[in-house]
Amino acid sequence: MDYQRVARSGQVPEGVVRRFFVGEAEIAVARWAGRIYAMSNYCTHLDCLLSSGHATEDGLLCSCHGSVFDYESGEPITPPATKPIRVYPAKEEEGEIFVRLPPDAVSADGPRRRHLGVTG
Numbered sequence: 001m002d003y004q005r006v007a008r009s010g011q012v013p014e015g016v017v018r019r020f021f022v023g024e025a026e027i028a029v030a031r032w033a034g035r036i037y038a039m040s041n042y043c044t045h046l047d048c049l050l051s052s053g054h055a056t057e058d059g060l061l062c063s064c065h066g067s068v069f070d071y072e073s074g075e076p077i078t079p080p081a082t083k084p085i086r087v088y089p090a091k092e093e094e095g096e097i098f099v100r101l102p103p104d105a106v107s108a109d110g111p112r113r114r115h116l117g118v119t120g
């Protein structure tokens with residue numbers, strides 16, 4: 001699958017992580033040291049939203065119980081999480097952020113859009 005535009009570069013400033021949707025896939029996009037990183041928005045510990053966490057020097061911090069995930073590999077650096085999060089190729093071109101999601105990213109087993117209880 002090709003890269004898909006996700007946001008303007010200015011929507012993810014240095015040290016920030018934000019949530020975006022690509023179709024039905026929910027992803028977190030973070031910037032650290034000028035680089036853009038994209039990953040599943042769900043912590044592998046207890047499913048907290050990583051977009052509620054923080055971009056840190058060591059990696060993406062889940063604010064629920066403090067696990068930190070490596071930006072590039074998705075591996076947990078600190079407990080309690082023991083499984084890696086999914087990470088996706090990301091790039092910036094001409095002030096826009098692009099992410100490449102694998103085909104299964106929108107499947108039942110992949111990242112999903114969280115239903116917010118809105119009906120109709």
Ligand code: FES
Nearest residue numbers: 043045046062065
């Ligand atoms: S849900 Fe992320 S560390 Fe517990």
